[in-house]
Amino acid sequence: MELEALKSNAISNLNSLMKNEPNISTGLAAIKTLLKTLEISKATTAIELDAELDAVVSAMESTDHSSTSIRSASNLFRKFISLAPADLIDQPDFVNILNFYNNRGRIFIERVARSRDLIGKFSRPFFAHSTRLLTHSYSKVVLSVLRKAQESGVDLEVFVTESQPNASGKKMHEELTKMGINSTLVLDSAVGYLMERMDAVIVGAEGVMETGGIINKIGTLSIAICAKMMNKPVYVMAESIKFVKEYPLNQSDIPEEFKYRTSVRAGRKDLSSEHPEVDYTPPSFITLLFTDLGILTPAAVGEELIKLYT
Template identity: 65%
Template sequence: MSPKPDAAKSFCDLLESESNKSTGLAAIETLHDVLNHCNATTAAELENNLVSVVRAMEKTDYSSTSIRSATDLFRRFISLAPAELLDQADFSQVLEFYRKRGINFIDRVSRSRALISKYARPFFRNNMNILTHSYSKVVLEAICDAHSAGISIHVWVTESQPDASGRRMHERLTSCGINSTLVLDSCVGYLMERIQMVLVGAEGVMETGGIINKIGTLNVAIFVKEYPLNQADIPQEFKYRTSVIENKDLALEHPEVDYTPPQYINLLITDLGILPPAAVGEELIKLYI
Protein backbone atom coordinates (compact mmCIF):
# COMPACT_ATOMS: atom_id res chain seq x y z
CA MET A 1 0.00 0.00 0.00
CA SER A 2 1.36 3.41 -0.91
CA PRO A 3 1.42 6.14 1.78
CA LYS A 4 -1.66 8.29 2.30
CA PRO A 5 -1.54 10.98 -0.39
CA ASP A 6 -2.73 13.63 2.06
CA ALA A 7 -0.04 12.94 4.68
CA ALA A 8 1.71 16.28 4.11
CA LYS A 9 -1.62 18.11 4.34
CA SER A 10 -2.46 16.25 7.56
CA PHE A 11 0.91 17.35 8.93
CA CYS A 12 0.22 21.00 8.08
CA ASP A 13 -3.32 20.77 9.49
CA LEU A 14 -1.96 19.42 12.77
CA LEU A 15 0.34 22.40 13.20
CA GLU A 16 -2.30 24.93 12.15
CA SER A 17 -4.94 23.51 14.50
CA GLU A 18 -2.61 23.10 17.49
CA SER A 19 -0.37 26.14 17.63
CA ASN A 20 1.52 24.88 20.68
CA LYS A 21 2.53 21.59 19.03
CA SER A 22 6.14 21.30 17.93
CA THR A 23 7.03 20.65 14.29
CA GLY A 24 8.90 17.49 15.29
CA LEU A 25 5.98 16.02 17.23
CA ALA A 26 3.55 16.77 14.39
CA ALA A 27 5.91 15.03 11.93
CA ILE A 28 6.16 11.97 14.19
CA GLU A 29 2.38 11.77 14.69
CA THR A 30 1.87 12.03 10.93
CA LEU A 31 4.36 9.24 10.31
CA HIS A 32 2.70 7.05 12.94
CA ASP A 33 -0.71 7.60 11.32
CA VAL A 34 0.77 6.38 8.03
CA LEU A 35 2.20 3.39 9.89
CA ASN A 36 -1.26 2.59 11.29
CA HIS A 37 -2.75 2.49 7.78
CA CYS A 38 0.14 0.67 6.13
CA ASN A 39 -0.09 -2.98 5.08
CA ALA A 40 3.48 -3.37 3.79
CA THR A 41 4.71 -6.95 3.54
CA THR A 42 8.44 -6.25 3.90
CA ALA A 43 10.68 -3.91 5.90
CA ALA A 44 11.97 -2.38 2.66
CA GLU A 45 8.45 -1.59 1.47
CA LEU A 46 7.59 0.00 4.79
CA GLU A 47 10.76 2.08 4.79
CA ASN A 48 10.01 3.34 1.27
CA ASN A 49 6.53 4.39 2.37
CA LEU A 50 7.80 6.25 5.42
CA VAL A 51 10.63 7.94 3.54
CA SER A 52 8.22 9.20 0.87
CA VAL A 53 6.04 10.76 3.58
CA VAL A 54 9.06 12.42 5.21
CA ARG A 55 10.05 13.88 1.84
CA ALA A 56 6.52 15.20 1.34
CA MET A 57 6.59 16.90 4.75
CA GLU A 58 10.00 18.40 3.97
CA LYS A 59 8.47 20.07 0.90
CA THR A 60 6.23 22.16 3.17
CA ASP A 61 7.48 25.45 4.57
CA TYR A 62 7.99 24.06 8.07
CA SER A 63 11.49 23.46 9.42
CA SER A 64 13.20 20.69 7.44
CA THR A 65 15.71 20.35 10.26
CA SER A 66 13.01 19.56 12.82
CA ILE A 67 11.15 17.23 10.46
CA ARG A 68 14.23 15.24 9.48
CA SER A 69 15.75 14.94 12.96
CA ALA A 70 12.46 13.90 14.59
CA THR A 71 11.46 11.39 11.92
CA ASP A 72 14.95 9.87 11.77
CA LEU A 73 14.79 9.19 15.51
CA PHE A 74 11.27 7.82 15.19
CA ARG A 75 12.14 5.41 12.37
CA ARG A 76 15.23 4.15 14.16
CA PHE A 77 13.41 3.74 17.46
CA ILE A 78 10.46 1.74 16.15
CA SER A 79 12.68 -0.54 14.06
CA LEU A 80 14.50 -2.00 17.06
CA ALA A 81 12.65 -5.31 16.95
CA PRO A 82 13.92 -8.64 18.34
CA ALA A 83 15.69 -10.78 15.73
CA GLU A 84 13.21 -13.63 16.18
CA LEU A 85 10.33 -11.30 15.33
CA LEU A 86 12.04 -9.96 12.21
CA ASP A 87 12.69 -13.52 11.02
CA GLN A 88 8.97 -14.36 10.91
CA ALA A 89 7.27 -14.64 7.55
CA ASP A 90 4.20 -12.74 8.78
CA PHE A 91 5.25 -9.10 8.52
CA SER A 92 1.95 -7.93 10.07
CA GLN A 93 3.33 -8.89 13.48
CA VAL A 94 6.35 -6.71 12.87
CA LEU A 95 4.08 -3.83 11.88
CA GLU A 96 2.11 -4.23 15.09
CA PHE A 97 5.34 -4.17 17.09
CA TYR A 98 6.43 -0.99 15.27
CA ARG A 99 3.07 0.65 15.99
CA LYS A 100 3.37 -0.06 19.71
CA ARG A 101 6.93 1.26 19.73
CA GLY A 102 5.67 4.33 17.89
CA ILE A 103 3.05 5.04 20.56
CA ASN A 104 5.75 4.83 23.24
CA PHE A 105 7.97 7.22 21.29
CA ILE A 106 5.16 9.75 20.78
CA ASP A 107 4.38 9.65 24.50
CA ARG A 108 8.03 10.28 25.25
CA VAL A 109 8.27 13.23 22.87
CA SER A 110 4.96 14.67 24.14
CA ARG A 111 6.48 14.89 27.61
CA SER A 112 9.85 16.24 26.48
CA ARG A 113 9.04 19.93 26.82
CA ALA A 114 7.94 19.52 30.44
CA LEU A 115 11.00 17.40 31.19
CA ILE A 116 13.34 19.98 29.69
CA SER A 117 11.69 22.69 31.79
CA LYS A 118 12.18 20.56 34.90
CA TYR A 119 15.87 19.94 34.15
CA ALA A 120 16.40 23.65 33.40
CA ARG A 121 14.88 24.89 36.68
CA PRO A 122 18.06 24.71 38.83
CA PHE A 123 19.83 27.10 36.46
CA PHE A 124 17.37 29.95 37.10
CA ARG A 125 18.12 32.36 39.94
CA ASN A 126 16.38 35.44 41.28
CA ASN A 127 17.25 38.74 39.58
CA MET A 128 18.93 36.92 36.70
CA ASN A 129 19.32 38.54 33.29
CA ILE A 130 18.69 36.01 30.53
CA LEU A 131 19.35 36.47 26.83
CA THR A 132 17.39 34.47 24.26
CA HIS A 133 17.28 34.54 20.48
CA SER A 134 14.27 34.07 18.21
CA TYR A 135 11.09 32.22 19.29
CA SER A 136 11.30 28.83 20.97
CA LYS A 137 8.31 27.09 22.55
CA VAL A 138 10.50 25.00 24.83
CA VAL A 139 12.51 28.02 26.01
CA LEU A 140 9.28 29.92 26.56
CA GLU A 141 7.85 27.10 28.69
CA ALA A 142 11.02 26.80 30.76
CA ILE A 143 11.10 30.55 31.48
CA CYS A 144 7.37 30.74 32.21
CA ASP A 145 7.58 27.76 34.59
CA ALA A 146 10.47 29.39 36.45
CA HIS A 147 8.47 32.60 36.71
CA SER A 148 5.43 30.68 38.00
CA ALA A 149 7.68 29.15 40.66
CA GLY A 150 8.37 32.64 41.99
CA ILE A 151 11.77 33.25 40.38
CA SER A 152 12.23 36.89 39.38
CA ILE A 153 14.03 37.20 36.03
CA HIS A 154 14.49 39.68 33.21
CA VAL A 155 14.62 38.34 29.67
CA TRP A 156 16.35 40.17 26.85
CA VAL A 157 15.07 39.01 23.46
CA THR A 158 16.77 39.72 20.15
CA GLU A 159 14.48 40.85 17.36
CA SER A 160 15.83 37.93 15.33
CA GLN A 161 15.66 39.25 11.81
CA PRO A 162 14.80 38.75 9.01
CA ASP A 163 11.39 37.54 10.23
CA ALA A 164 11.48 39.34 13.61
CA SER A 165 10.45 36.14 15.40
CA GLY A 166 11.86 37.60 18.61
CA ARG A 167 8.94 40.05 18.70
CA ARG A 168 6.59 37.11 19.11
CA MET A 169 8.73 35.74 21.95
CA HIS A 170 8.75 39.14 23.63
CA GLU A 171 4.96 39.40 23.35
CA ARG A 172 4.43 35.92 24.83
CA LEU A 173 6.79 36.60 27.73
CA THR A 174 5.10 39.91 28.46
CA SER A 175 1.66 38.29 28.40
CA CYS A 176 2.93 35.83 31.03
CA GLY A 177 3.92 38.73 33.28
CA ILE A 178 7.66 38.32 32.75
CA ASN A 179 9.92 41.37 32.50
CA SER A 180 11.14 41.33 28.92
CA THR A 181 13.03 43.75 26.68
CA LEU A 182 13.18 43.47 22.90
CA VAL A 183 16.58 44.48 21.48
CA LEU A 184 18.22 44.73 18.10
CA ASP A 185 20.27 41.73 16.97
CA SER A 186 23.31 44.02 16.85
CA CYS A 187 22.93 44.84 20.57
CA VAL A 188 24.10 41.41 21.75
CA GLY A 189 27.71 42.48 22.29
CA TYR A 190 26.62 45.56 24.22
CA LEU A 191 24.32 43.50 26.48
CA MET A 192 26.57 40.52 27.12
CA GLU A 193 28.35 41.91 30.17
CA ARG A 194 25.08 42.02 32.14
CA ILE A 195 23.79 38.60 30.99
CA GLN A 196 24.06 35.64 33.37
CA MET A 197 22.59 32.98 31.07
CA VAL A 198 22.01 32.58 27.33
CA LEU A 199 19.13 30.21 26.62
CA VAL A 200 18.19 29.24 23.05
CA GLY A 201 16.19 26.48 21.41
CA ALA A 202 17.45 24.09 18.75
CA GLU A 203 15.74 23.01 15.55
CA GLY A 204 18.15 20.10 15.51
CA VAL A 205 20.97 18.75 17.66
CA MET A 206 23.79 17.22 15.65
CA GLU A 207 25.72 14.12 16.73
CA THR A 208 28.71 16.42 17.18
CA GLY A 209 26.85 18.17 20.00
CA GLY A 210 26.41 21.33 17.92
CA ILE A 211 22.99 22.74 17.09
CA ILE A 212 21.10 24.00 14.06
CA ASN A 213 19.00 26.99 15.04
CA LYS A 214 17.68 30.34 13.83
CA ILE A 215 20.20 32.43 11.92
CA GLY A 216 22.13 34.62 14.35
CA THR A 217 22.48 31.97 17.07
CA LEU A 218 26.15 31.54 16.18
CA ASN A 219 26.71 35.30 16.48
CA VAL A 220 25.39 35.19 20.03
CA ALA A 221 27.63 32.25 20.88
CA ILE A 222 30.95 33.57 19.57
CA PHE A 223 31.19 36.91 21.37
CA VAL A 224 33.81 35.46 23.70
CA LYS A 225 35.25 32.92 21.24
CA GLU A 226 36.99 32.91 17.90
CA TYR A 227 35.10 32.03 14.74
CA PRO A 228 36.47 28.62 13.61
CA LEU A 229 34.59 27.45 10.52
CA ASN A 230 32.14 28.51 7.85
CA GLN A 231 28.51 27.58 7.39
CA ALA A 232 28.76 26.12 3.89
CA ASP A 233 28.13 22.56 5.03
CA ILE A 234 24.55 23.18 6.19
CA PRO A 235 22.16 21.58 3.65
CA GLN A 236 20.21 24.06 1.54
CA GLU A 237 16.89 22.56 2.70
CA PHE A 238 17.82 23.45 6.30
CA LYS A 239 18.74 27.04 5.44
CA TYR A 240 15.75 27.95 3.25
CA ARG A 241 12.05 27.17 3.06
CA THR A 242 10.94 24.89 0.23
CA SER A 243 9.07 27.70 -1.52
CA VAL A 244 12.27 29.77 -1.55
CA ILE A 245 14.42 26.92 -2.89
CA GLU A 246 11.96 26.18 -5.69
CA ASN A 247 11.16 29.70 -6.80
CA LYS A 248 14.03 32.07 -6.02
CA ASP A 249 17.70 32.77 -6.60
CA LEU A 250 19.35 31.60 -3.36
CA ALA A 251 22.26 33.97 -3.92
CA LEU A 252 19.84 36.79 -3.13
CA GLU A 253 18.17 35.10 -0.15
CA HIS A 254 18.86 35.28 3.57
CA PRO A 255 19.38 31.85 5.23
CA GLU A 256 17.08 31.07 8.15
CA VAL A 257 19.41 28.99 10.34
CA ASP A 258 23.06 28.64 11.23
CA TYR A 259 25.21 25.98 12.89
CA THR A 260 26.62 26.60 16.35
CA PRO A 261 29.56 24.23 17.02
CA PRO A 262 29.76 22.34 20.32
CA GLN A 263 32.73 24.35 21.61
CA TYR A 264 30.40 27.33 22.01
CA ILE A 265 27.80 25.41 24.00
CA ASN A 266 28.16 24.78 27.73
CA LEU A 267 25.23 22.42 28.28
CA LEU A 268 22.32 20.93 26.32
CA ILE A 269 19.14 20.71 28.40
CA THR A 270 17.21 17.79 26.89
CA ASP A 271 14.39 15.42 27.81
CA LEU A 272 17.16 12.86 28.46
CA GLY A 273 18.74 15.13 31.05
CA ILE A 274 21.48 17.75 31.08
CA LEU A 275 24.26 16.78 28.67
CA PRO A 276 27.63 18.23 27.72
CA PRO A 277 27.81 18.48 23.90
CA ALA A 278 30.38 15.67 23.76
CA ALA A 279 27.86 13.23 25.24
CA VAL A 280 25.20 13.63 22.54
CA GLY A 281 26.43 10.83 20.28
CA GLU A 282 26.64 8.38 23.17
CA GLU A 283 23.16 9.23 24.41
CA LEU A 284 21.69 8.79 20.93
CA ILE A 285 23.14 5.28 20.84
CA LYS A 286 21.58 4.53 24.24
CA LEU A 287 18.22 5.74 22.99
CA TYR A 288 18.09 2.89 20.47
CA ILE A 289 18.94 0.13 22.92
Protein backbone atom coordinates in the same frame (compact mmCIF):
# COMPACT_ATOMS: atom_id res chain seq x y z
CA MET B 1 -2.51 3.16 -0.29
CA GLU B 2 -0.78 4.71 -3.28
CA LEU B 3 2.41 6.57 -2.40
CA GLU B 4 1.17 9.84 -3.87
CA ALA B 5 -1.96 9.66 -1.74
CA LEU B 6 0.16 8.89 1.32
CA LYS B 7 2.36 11.90 0.62
CA SER B 8 -0.65 14.17 0.19
CA ASN B 9 -2.19 12.90 3.43
CA ALA B 10 1.11 13.37 5.25
CA ILE B 11 1.45 17.00 4.19
CA SER B 12 -2.17 17.68 5.13
CA ASN B 13 -1.76 16.01 8.52
CA LEU B 14 1.50 17.81 9.30
CA ASN B 15 0.09 21.21 8.38
CA SER B 16 -3.06 20.54 10.39
CA LEU B 17 -1.08 19.58 13.50
CA MET B 18 1.13 22.66 13.25
CA LYS B 19 -1.89 24.91 12.80
CA ASN B 20 -4.27 23.42 15.35
CA GLU B 21 -1.78 22.55 18.10
CA PRO B 22 0.17 25.80 18.62
CA ASN B 23 2.49 24.32 21.24
CA ILE B 24 3.49 21.24 19.27
CA SER B 25 7.06 21.01 18.01
CA THR B 26 7.80 20.31 14.36
CA GLY B 27 9.53 17.07 15.35
CA LEU B 28 6.57 15.80 17.36
CA ALA B 29 4.19 16.71 14.54
CA ALA B 30 6.40 14.75 12.14
CA ILE B 31 6.43 11.58 14.22
CA LYS B 32 2.68 11.80 14.84
CA THR B 33 2.30 11.94 11.06
CA LEU B 34 4.53 8.88 10.69
CA LEU B 35 2.45 7.03 13.29
CA LYS B 36 -0.68 7.91 11.32
CA THR B 37 0.96 6.36 8.28
CA LEU B 38 1.67 3.18 10.23
CA GLU B 39 -1.95 3.01 11.40
CA ILE B 40 -3.36 3.13 7.85
CA SER B 41 -0.59 1.19 6.14
CA LYS B 42 -1.53 -1.81 4.02
CA ALA B 43 2.08 -2.89 3.54
CA THR B 44 2.70 -6.63 3.46
CA THR B 45 6.50 -6.52 3.65
CA ALA B 46 9.19 -4.47 5.38
CA ILE B 47 10.33 -3.18 1.99
CA GLU B 48 6.87 -1.84 1.18
CA LEU B 49 6.62 -0.18 4.59
CA ASP B 50 10.04 1.44 4.22
CA ALA B 51 8.97 2.82 0.85
CA GLU B 52 5.82 4.30 2.41
CA LEU B 53 7.74 5.89 5.28
CA ASP B 54 10.40 7.21 2.91
CA ALA B 55 7.68 8.83 0.82
CA VAL B 56 6.04 10.41 3.87
CA VAL B 57 9.32 11.83 5.20
CA SER B 58 10.14 13.20 1.75
CA ALA B 59 6.70 14.81 1.58
CA MET B 60 7.08 16.43 4.99
CA GLU B 61 10.51 17.78 4.06
CA SER B 62 8.96 19.35 0.96
CA THR B 63 6.94 21.69 3.19
CA ASP B 64 8.24 24.96 4.64
CA HIS B 65 8.48 23.48 8.13
CA SER B 66 11.95 22.90 9.58
CA SER B 67 13.67 20.18 7.53
CA THR B 68 16.24 19.80 10.30
CA SER B 69 13.62 18.90 12.90
CA ILE B 70 11.65 16.67 10.53
CA ARG B 71 14.72 14.69 9.49
CA SER B 72 16.09 14.14 12.99
CA ALA B 73 12.75 13.21 14.57
CA SER B 74 11.77 10.91 11.69
CA ASN B 75 15.09 9.06 11.73
CA LEU B 76 14.94 8.48 15.48
CA PHE B 77 11.29 7.41 15.34
CA ARG B 78 11.98 4.87 12.60
CA LYS B 79 15.00 3.53 14.46
CA PHE B 80 13.01 3.15 17.68
CA ILE B 81 10.04 1.33 16.19
CA SER B 82 12.27 -1.07 14.23
CA LEU B 83 13.85 -2.56 17.36
CA ALA B 84 11.72 -5.71 17.17
CA PRO B 85 12.70 -9.13 18.56
CA ALA B 86 14.05 -11.60 16.02
CA ASP B 87 11.20 -14.10 16.49
CA LEU B 88 8.69 -11.40 15.53
CA ILE B 89 10.63 -10.32 12.44
CA ASP B 90 10.66 -13.91 11.24
CA GLN B 91 6.87 -14.23 11.37
CA PRO B 92 5.22 -14.56 7.93
CA ASP B 93 2.22 -12.43 8.92
CA PHE B 94 3.34 -8.81 8.52
CA VAL B 95 0.22 -7.56 10.31
CA ASN B 96 1.77 -8.63 13.63
CA ILE B 97 4.91 -6.66 12.84
CA LEU B 98 2.83 -3.60 11.90
CA ASN B 99 0.98 -3.85 15.21
CA PHE B 100 4.31 -4.01 17.04
CA TYR B 101 5.57 -0.94 15.17
CA ASN B 102 2.37 0.93 16.04
CA ASN B 103 2.74 0.12 19.74
CA ARG B 104 6.40 1.16 19.71
CA GLY B 105 5.44 4.37 17.92
CA ARG B 106 2.92 5.30 20.59
CA ILE B 107 5.50 4.66 23.33
CA PHE B 108 7.96 6.90 21.51
CA ILE B 109 5.43 9.72 21.21
CA GLU B 110 4.58 9.46 24.92
CA ARG B 111 8.26 9.85 25.75
CA VAL B 112 8.69 12.82 23.45
CA ALA B 113 5.62 14.51 24.93
CA ARG B 114 7.37 14.54 28.31
CA SER B 115 10.55 16.12 26.94
CA ARG B 116 9.82 19.75 27.76
CA ASP B 117 8.82 18.96 31.35
CA LEU B 118 12.10 17.12 31.85
CA ILE B 119 14.11 19.96 30.31
CA GLY B 120 12.33 22.41 32.61
CA LYS B 121 13.15 20.22 35.61
CA PHE B 122 16.84 19.90 34.72
CA SER B 123 17.31 23.60 33.99
CA ARG B 124 15.39 24.97 36.98
CA PRO B 125 18.40 25.13 39.40
CA PHE B 126 20.23 27.40 36.94
CA PHE B 127 17.71 30.23 37.28
CA ALA B 128 17.60 32.39 40.41
CA HIS B 129 15.51 35.43 41.31
CA SER B 130 16.20 38.44 39.08
CA THR B 131 18.30 36.41 36.65
CA ARG B 132 18.75 38.35 33.44
CA LEU B 133 18.48 36.20 30.34
CA LEU B 134 18.97 36.99 26.68
CA THR B 135 17.13 34.84 24.17
CA HIS B 136 16.88 34.81 20.40
CA SER B 137 13.98 34.11 18.05
CA TYR B 138 10.87 32.11 19.00
CA SER B 139 11.39 28.78 20.75
CA LYS B 140 8.55 26.71 22.19
CA VAL B 141 10.89 24.73 24.45
CA VAL B 142 12.48 27.93 25.82
CA LEU B 143 8.98 29.28 26.48
CA SER B 144 8.13 26.09 28.35
CA VAL B 145 11.31 26.29 30.43
CA LEU B 146 10.70 29.93 31.37
CA ARG B 147 7.07 29.14 32.22
CA LYS B 148 8.20 26.33 34.54
CA ALA B 149 10.68 28.64 36.25
CA GLN B 150 8.00 31.28 36.74
CA GLU B 151 5.54 28.72 38.13
CA SER B 152 8.14 27.68 40.69
CA GLY B 153 8.23 31.27 41.96
CA VAL B 154 11.32 32.58 40.16
CA ASP B 155 11.15 36.14 38.85
CA LEU B 156 13.15 36.45 35.65
CA GLU B 157 14.05 39.35 33.43
CA VAL B 158 14.17 38.28 29.80
CA PHE B 159 15.55 40.27 26.88
CA VAL B 160 14.43 39.07 23.45
CA THR B 161 16.10 40.03 20.18
CA GLU B 162 13.79 41.04 17.33
CA SER B 163 15.35 38.17 15.35
CA GLN B 164 15.15 39.63 11.88
CA PRO B 165 14.51 39.14 9.01
CA ASN B 166 11.13 37.68 10.06
CA ALA B 167 11.02 39.34 13.51
CA SER B 168 10.18 36.05 15.23
CA GLY B 169 11.41 37.56 18.49
CA LYS B 170 8.36 39.79 18.58
CA LYS B 171 6.16 36.70 18.92
CA MET B 172 8.41 35.42 21.71
CA HIS B 173 8.16 38.76 23.51
CA GLU B 174 4.36 38.75 23.20
CA GLU B 175 4.08 35.22 24.59
CA LEU B 176 6.37 36.01 27.53
CA THR B 177 4.35 39.12 28.30
CA LYS B 178 1.10 37.11 28.27
CA MET B 179 2.70 34.72 30.77
CA GLY B 180 3.51 37.63 33.08
CA ILE B 181 7.27 37.35 32.62
CA ASN B 182 9.20 40.62 32.54
CA SER B 183 10.24 40.81 28.88
CA THR B 184 11.99 43.47 26.81
CA LEU B 185 12.22 43.42 23.03
CA VAL B 186 15.61 44.62 21.78
CA LEU B 187 17.30 45.26 18.46
CA ASP B 188 19.52 42.51 17.07
CA SER B 189 22.28 45.10 16.83
CA ALA B 190 22.00 45.82 20.57
CA VAL B 191 23.32 42.40 21.64
CA GLY B 192 26.88 43.61 22.21
CA TYR B 193 25.65 46.59 24.21
CA LEU B 194 23.43 44.45 26.44
CA MET B 195 25.60 41.37 26.92
CA GLU B 196 27.63 42.71 29.84
CA ARG B 197 24.40 43.05 31.85
CA MET B 198 23.19 39.52 31.13
CA ASP B 199 23.61 36.51 33.41
CA ALA B 200 23.19 33.97 30.62
CA VAL B 201 22.04 33.37 27.07
CA ILE B 202 19.26 30.81 26.57
CA VAL B 203 18.29 29.56 23.11
CA GLY B 204 16.48 26.69 21.47
CA ALA B 205 17.68 24.74 18.45
CA GLU B 206 16.29 23.42 15.20
CA GLY B 207 18.89 20.68 15.32
CA VAL B 208 21.70 19.49 17.59
CA MET B 209 24.58 18.24 15.49
CA GLU B 210 26.84 15.27 16.20
CA THR B 211 29.60 17.80 16.95
CA GLY B 212 27.65 19.19 19.89
CA GLY B 213 27.00 22.39 17.96
CA ILE B 214 23.55 23.56 16.96
CA ILE B 215 21.61 24.74 13.93
CA ASN B 216 19.35 27.60 14.93
CA LYS B 217 17.85 30.88 13.73
CA ILE B 218 20.31 33.12 11.89
CA GLY B 219 22.06 35.36 14.40
CA THR B 220 22.52 32.70 17.08
CA LEU B 221 26.20 32.36 16.23
CA SER B 222 26.83 36.10 16.60
CA ILE B 223 25.15 36.11 20.02
CA ALA B 224 27.14 33.05 21.16
CA ILE B 225 30.44 34.60 20.05
CA CYS B 226 29.61 37.80 21.93
CA ALA B 227 28.66 35.81 25.05
CA LYS B 228 31.91 33.83 24.87
CA MET B 229 33.98 37.01 24.67
CA MET B 230 32.20 38.41 27.74
CA ASN B 231 32.32 35.14 29.70
CA LYS B 232 28.57 34.62 29.73
CA PRO B 233 27.20 31.04 29.65
CA VAL B 234 25.20 29.91 26.62
CA TYR B 235 22.51 27.36 27.44
CA VAL B 236 20.72 25.39 24.72
CA MET B 237 17.27 23.88 25.36
CA ALA B 238 16.54 21.04 22.95
CA GLU B 239 14.62 17.77 22.88
CA SER B 240 16.64 14.69 21.96
CA ILE B 241 14.51 14.19 18.84
CA LYS B 242 16.44 17.17 17.47
CA PHE B 243 19.74 15.26 17.56
CA VAL B 244 20.96 14.97 13.96
CA LYS B 245 23.60 12.71 12.45
CA GLU B 246 25.41 15.56 10.72
CA TYR B 247 28.96 16.74 11.38
CA PRO B 248 29.37 20.30 10.07
CA LEU B 249 32.65 22.07 10.70
CA ASN B 250 31.64 25.48 9.37
CA GLN B 251 28.74 27.37 7.82
CA SER B 252 29.32 25.97 4.33
CA ASP B 253 28.83 22.43 5.68
CA ILE B 254 25.19 23.09 6.56
CA PRO B 255 22.93 21.22 4.08
CA GLU B 256 20.98 23.59 1.85
CA GLU B 257 17.68 22.02 2.90
CA PHE B 258 18.49 23.13 6.47
CA LYS B 259 19.40 26.68 5.47
CA TYR B 260 16.54 27.53 3.11
CA ARG B 261 12.83 26.80 3.03
CA THR B 262 11.57 24.49 0.31
CA SER B 263 9.66 27.33 -1.32
CA VAL B 264 12.91 29.30 -1.57
CA ARG B 265 14.90 26.40 -3.03
CA ALA B 266 12.23 25.37 -5.53
CA GLY B 267 13.48 25.69 -9.10
CA ARG B 268 16.63 27.57 -8.13
CA LYS B 269 20.18 26.38 -8.69
CA ASP B 270 21.95 29.45 -7.33
CA LEU B 271 21.11 30.45 -3.76
CA SER B 272 24.23 32.49 -3.13
CA SER B 273 22.27 35.75 -2.92
CA GLU B 274 19.51 34.30 -0.73
CA HIS B 275 19.45 35.06 3.00
CA PRO B 276 19.92 31.80 5.01
CA GLU B 277 17.40 31.22 7.79
CA VAL B 278 19.79 29.46 10.15
CA ASP B 279 23.44 29.39 11.11
CA TYR B 280 25.69 26.85 12.80
CA THR B 281 26.99 27.56 16.30
CA PRO B 282 30.05 25.37 17.02
CA PRO B 283 30.32 23.52 20.35
CA SER B 284 33.13 25.80 21.55
CA PHE B 285 30.56 28.58 22.03
CA ILE B 286 28.03 26.46 23.95
CA THR B 287 28.25 25.93 27.70
CA LEU B 288 25.59 23.27 28.31
CA LEU B 289 22.70 21.59 26.54
CA PHE B 290 19.56 20.86 28.54
CA THR B 291 17.74 17.88 27.03
CA ASP B 292 15.25 15.23 28.09
CA LEU B 293 18.27 12.90 28.36
CA GLY B 294 19.83 15.17 30.98
CA ILE B 295 22.28 18.05 31.12
CA LEU B 296 24.97 17.50 28.51
CA THR B 297 28.22 19.14 27.60
CA PRO B 298 28.63 19.58 23.84
CA ALA B 299 31.27 16.83 23.85
CA ALA B 300 28.71 14.33 25.19
CA VAL B 301 26.26 14.74 22.32
CA GLY B 302 28.10 12.38 19.96
CA GLU B 303 28.01 9.58 22.53
CA GLU B 304 24.31 10.14 23.15
CA LEU B 305 23.63 9.97 19.42
CA ILE B 306 25.39 6.61 19.27
CA LYS B 307 23.16 5.36 22.08
CA LEU B 308 20.03 6.62 20.31
CA TYR B 309 20.89 4.80 17.10
CA THR B 310 22.02 1.50 18.63
